[in-house]
Amino acid sequence: MKRIYTIILILLAFCASDVQAQDMHFSQYNNCPQFYNPALTGQFETMLKGTLIHRRQWRGIGSGYTTSGLDAQYKLLSLYNANYFGFGLLVLQDDAGKSQMKTLTVRGTAAYNLVATDNDLFSTGFQLGFEQRSINFDGLAWDSQFDGVAYDPSLDDRERFITNSRSFVDLGAGVHWKHRAKKRYDLGYSIYHANQQITMIARGDDHVRLRQVYKAAWIKRYEHIDMRYDALVQRQGGSNEVNIGVTVEYRIGEESKYTNVKTASLARAGVFYRWKDAISPYIGFEYKRFAAISFGYDIRLAKMPYKMGTAGGPEISLTYLGMPERKRMKVIK
Numbered sequence: 612m613k614r615i616y617t618i619i620l621i622l623l624a625f626c627a628s629d630v631q632a633q634d635m636h637f638s639q640y641n642n643c644p645q646f647y648n649p650a651l652t653g654q655f656e657t658m659l660k661g662t663l664i665h666r667r668q669w670r671g672i673g674s675g676y677t678t679s680g681l682d683a684q685y686k687l688l689s690l691y692n693a694n695y696f697g698f699g700l701l702v703l704q705d706d707a708g709k710s711q712m713k714t715l716t717v718r719g720t721a722a723y724n725l726v727a728t729d730n731d732l733f734s735t736g737f738q739l740g741f742e743q744r745s746i747n748f749d750g751l752a753w754d755s756q757f758d759g760v761a762y763d764p765s766l767d768d769r770e771r772f773i774t775n776s777r778s779f780v781d782l783g784a785g786v787h788w789k790h791r792a793k794k795r796y797d798l799g800y801s802i803y804h805a806n807q808q809i810t811m812i813a814r815g816d817d818h819v820r821l822r823q824v825y826k827a828a829w830i831k832r833y834e835h836i837d838m839r840y841d842a843l844v845q846r847q848g849g850s851n852e853v854n855i856g857v858t859v860e861y862r863i864g865e866e867s868k869y870t871n872v873k874t875a876s877l878a879r880a881g882v883f884y885r886w887k888d889a890i891s892p893y894i895g896f897e898y899k900r901f902a903a904i905s906f907g908y909d910i911r912l913a914k915m916p917y918k919m920g921t922a923g924g925p926e927i928s929l930t931y932l933g934m935p936e937r938k939r940m941k942v943i944k
Contacts, residue, residue, distance in 0.1 A: 634803070634822055634845075634847060635678045635703065635705040635714065636678075636845070636852065637664060637666055637678070637680075637926060638666070638854075638883050638885065638889070638891035638893070638907055638909055638926050639664075639883070639891070639893055639905055639907055639926055639928060640843055640854065641841070642662055642664055642682070642905060642928040642930070643662065643664055643680060643682045643701075643928075644682065645682050645684070645699050645701040645718065645720050645738070646680070646682070646701060646703065647801065647824050647826060647843070648736065648785040648787055648799045648800075648801040648824060648826060649699070649720045649721075649722055649736030649737060649738040649783055649784065649785045649801060650722050650734040650735050650736035650785040650786050650787035650799060650801065651722070651734070651736070651785075651787055651799070652684050652697035652698065652699040652720045652721070652722040652736055653684055653685075653686045653687075653695060653696065653697015653698070653699070653722055653724055653734075654697065654724065654732075654734070654787075654789070655684070655686070655932065656900060656932075657686075657900060657932040657933055658685065658686050658933065659683075659684070659685055659686075659931070659932070659933035660682075660683070660684045660930065660931070660932055660933075661681070661682070661683045661684070661930065661931045661933075662681070662682040662683075662928055662929065662930040662931075663679075663680070663681055663928065663929045663930075664679070664680045664681075664682065664926070664927070664928040664929075665677070665678070665679045665680075665926070665927055665928075666678045666679075666924065666925075666926040667924040667925055667926075668909060668923065668924035669924070675924075676705070676706065676707045676924075677705070677706050678703065678704070678705045678706075679703070679704050680701070680702060680703040680704070681700070681701070681702045681703075682699070682701055683699060683700045683701075684697060684698070684699040684700075684720075685697070685698045685699070692726070693726040694723070694724060694725050694726055695723075695724050696721065696722065696723055696724070697720075697721070697722040697723075697724060697734075697736070698719075698720065698721055698722075699719070699720035699721075699722075700717075700718070700719060700720070701716070701717070701718040701719075701720065701738075701740070702716070702717050702718075703715075703716040704716075711745075711746065711747040712744075712745070712746045712747075713743075713744070713745045713746075714742065714743070714744050715742070715743045715744075716740060716741070716742045716781070717740060717741045717742075718738050718739065718740030718741075718781065718783070719738070719739055719740065720736055720737070720738045721736065721737055722734055722735065722736035722737075723735055723736075730790055730791050730792040731788070731789070731790055731791075732788070732789040732790075732791075733786075733787070733788055733789075734786070734787045734788075734789075735784075735785070735786050735787075736784065736785045736786075736787075736801075737783070737784050738781075738782065738783035738784065738785075738803075739780070739781075739782060740780070740781040740782075740783070741778065741779075741780060741781065742778065742779055742780075742781045742808075742819075743776065743777070743778040744776070744777055744778075745775055745776035745777075746775050746776075747775065777808075779806075779808035779819075780806065780808070781803070781804060781806070781808070781819075782803075782804070782805040782806050783801065783802060783803040783804070783805060784801065784802060784805065785799060785800060785801030785802070785824075786799065786800055786801070787799035787800075787826075794829075795829070795830040795831070795832065796827070796828060796829045796830065797826070797827065797828040797830075798826070798827050799824075799825075799826040799827075800823070800824070800825055800826075801823070801824045801826075802821060802822065802823050802824075803821070803822040803824070804819045804820065804821050804822055805821065807819055807820065807821060820847045820848035821847065821848075822845060822846070822847040823845070823846045823847070824843070824844070824845050825843070825844040825845075825846075826841075826842070826843050826844075827841070827842045827843075828840065828841045828842070835861060835862050836859060836860065836861055836862070837859070837860040837862075838857070838858075838859060838860075839857070839858040839859075839860070839881075840855075840856070840857050841854070841855065841856045841857070841858070841883075842854070842855050842856075843855075852885065852886070853885070853886035854883055854884065854885050854886070855883070855884050855886075856881055856882060856883035856884065856891075857881055857882060858879060858880070858881030859879070859880050859881060860877050860878070860879050861877065861878045861879075862875040862876070862877060863875055863876040863877065863878060864876055864899075874899040874900055875899070876896070876897060876898050876899050877895075877896070877897040877903075878895075878896055879893075879894065879895035879896065879897070879905070880892075880893070880894050880895075881893055883907075885909075887912070888911070888912060889909045889910060889911050889912055889923060890909075890910050890912060891907050891908065891909045891910070891926070892907060892908065892910075893905055893906060893907025893908070893926070894906060894907075897930075900932050901931075901932055901933075902929075902930065902931055902932065903928075903929070903930040903932070904927075904928070904929055904930070905927065905928045905930075906925070906926070906927050907925070907926045907927075908923060908924070908925050908926070909923040909924055909925075909926070910923050911923045
């Protein structure tokens with residue numbers, strides 16, 4: 612237990628500045644694992660898993676910001692041993708502000724999960740994706756269009772962009788270690804934008820910055836309750852984002868150990884804290900490893916430079932877990 616606390620403190624030490632993450636993000640990041648570590652692909656008990664997730668923030672400030680996504684995964688089991696492959700598809704779209712700045716991401720993921728011991732699962736993952744970024748300059752106001760008295764849209768904005776849209780190939784990779792014994796914990800590291808392509812507002816050197824993700828979790832199990840403690844650190848360019856959270860899961864009903872004759876449902880409640888930015892409580896329910904729903908809300912803590920609009924916003928996810936086996940799968944939970 613002391614070791615896990617030490618690991619989490621090391622992760623927190625990476626926070627040297629305010630939250631200024633450049634990529635899109637989710638508060639309930641465990642619901643979109645491919646976006647945070649491709650090595651997590653396939654780490655669930657059924658054969659199929661699909662999650663729809665939607666997040667909205669900064670309502671009333673311009674047109675606000677919305678992020679929607681699909682995280683779909685498939686597990687390919689081995690006929691000869693407990694090791695298995697995980698394959699995934701991740702589709703995300705982010706719409707930001709009055710300029711209609713859009714980011715569309717489509718990524719394919721492959722991961723290999725190696726059961727090293729009865730208590731240890733090591734996994735590696737690789738991600739290959741397509742990303743398109745675009746922006747609409749119509750209707751935007753620039754400093755050069757103020758004549759000293761008032762705004763004059765007929766004045767030259769003096770802005771010269773190469774294009775308003777750009778597409779590029781994106782690369783990512785990750786590793787993860789899951790340990791399940793008396794002490795239960797997860798450790799993972801991943802990188803995204805490994806090839807650092809130029810963005811559409813570039814004049815030669817404006818690249819998509821490398822994003823590094825450090826993730827840790829510690830799980831404590833009781834008779835009917837699981838306590839999960841999470842820590843997530845993201846670093847991109849000169850920006851850092853730190854999240855810490857706790858989730859309580861309560862098992863409803865009985866569960867058989869070796870078959871699916873009896874399967875328990877789960878009621879969840881938790882809270883995440885994004886360092887110097889927001890607190891995000893959420894609730895959720897999973898019905899017998901068939902379907903799950905989760906709803907949370909960001910409560911902004913950082914001071915706003917103006918009073919218009921609402922900085923926080925809702926986040927909801929819907930998950931389907933399909934093709935369960937009659938016999939419990941021998942995977943490290």
